[in-house]
Amino acid sequence: MQTMEQCFDPFPRLETERTWLRPITHEDLEDMYAYCSIPVVSQFTTWDAHQSREDTRGFIDFIQNQYETRKIGPWGIEDKGSGNLIGSCNYVNCNQSQLTAELGYVLSPSYWNKGIMSEVIRRVIRFGFEEMGLERIEAKCMVENIGSARVMEKSGMTYEGTLRSYMQVKEQRLDLKLYAIIRVDFESGCSDS
Numbered sequence: 001m002q003t004m005e006q007c008f009d010p011f012p013r014l015e016t017e018r019t020w021l022r023p024i025t026h027e028d029l030e031d032m033y034a035y036c037s038i039p040v041v042s043q044f045t046t047w048d049a050h051q052s053r054e055d056t057r058g059f060i061d062f063i064q065n066q067y068e069t070r071k072i073g074p075w076g077i078e079d080k081g082s083g084n085l086i087g088s089c090n091y092v093n094c095n096q097s098q099l100t101a102e103l104g105y106v107l108s109p110s111y112w113n114k115g116i117m118s119e120v121i122r123r124v125i126r127f128g129f130e131e132m133g134l135e136r137i138e139a140k141c142m143v144e145n146i147g148s149a150r151v152m153e154k155s156g157m158t159y160e161g162t163l164r165s166y167m168q169v170k171e172q173r174l175d176l177k178l179y180a181i182i183r184v185d186f187e188s189g190c191s192d193s
Contacts, residue, residue, distance in 0.1 A: 008072055014127060016119045021075035024063050024088065028076055031085035032056050035108035044145040045106065046169050077107065077120055086111050089120050091128065091137075099135040101128060105151075112147065118154040125155060129186045138180035142169075145177075152179040156189060 014021035024032070033056040035041050042049045050056050066073035074090035087107035094101040103124065107117045128134040139157060141148035153159070157179035166176045 011067055011073070012127065012131070014075065014123050016123045018080055018116060019086075019120055020078040020080060021089070021120065021123065022078060023067060024060060024074060024076035024085065026057070026060055026064075028085040029053060029056055029060060032060065035087065035106075035110075038109060040109060041106060044142045044148065046167075048170070072101075074104075075120075075124070077116075079111070087117070087120075089117075089124055091124075091132075099133060101132070101134055101137055103137060103139040105139075115154070117151045121151060121155040125181060125186065129183055134183070136180055136182045138178060140166075140176040140178050143175050143177055149177055149179070155181075156185065157181045158185070 011023045013023075030053075033050055033053050036050040036056055036059070039049045050059070063073050072091050072094055074088040076085050077087040077089060078084065079086045087105065089103065089105040091101040092104045103121065105117060105121065111117075125137055128137050137157075138160075139148075139152050140163070141152070143162065149159075158181065160178045160180055163176045163178055165173050167174055
């Protein structure tokens with residue numbers, strides 16, 4: 001088993017039935033801008049919709065820096081059928097001493113309600129437990145983000161409660177729903193993942 005740092009050097013490439021999970025490159029700029037510039041995509045995120053390709057280029061530069069410094073960076077979600085980048089998924093707020101991590105993700109609205117993100121999250125969760133040695137994986141969403149809550153539930157995560165007035169986002173103090181899966185849950189339902 002690898003440690004959190006070792007397993008991202010080189011950056012792992014993963015596969016699901018309909019997607020490739022791989023590093024994001026500057027060649028993805030147009031695909032990423034296409035979905036990151038849509039206001040509904042960033043409605044329930046901490047970031048604003050990209051106003052220009054320069055916004056997207058700056059974000060990709062940030063991602064590249066994460067890869068280069070061996071920090072955990074996002075997987076680009078590539079649709080196997082089209083070869084287009086359709087979203088991203090990553091571990092954020094990793095705590096090596098506690099063996100915990102938090103998931104974050106975004107998907108192009110053209111691919112919503114097709115089970116793709118749940119498929120991706122299940123694969124990334126499996127990687128977290130089997131390759132990173134995590135004991136707990138969690139994710140949070142704004143209370144109004146019903147779609148994200150549904151993704152977490154379909155991915156095997158359990159709703160643990162609402163964190164009241166948890167985060168300041170876009171000049172609003174928000175409640176967040178907390179979901180998690182722990183190793184024993186994953187191992188008891190491993191054949192379903």
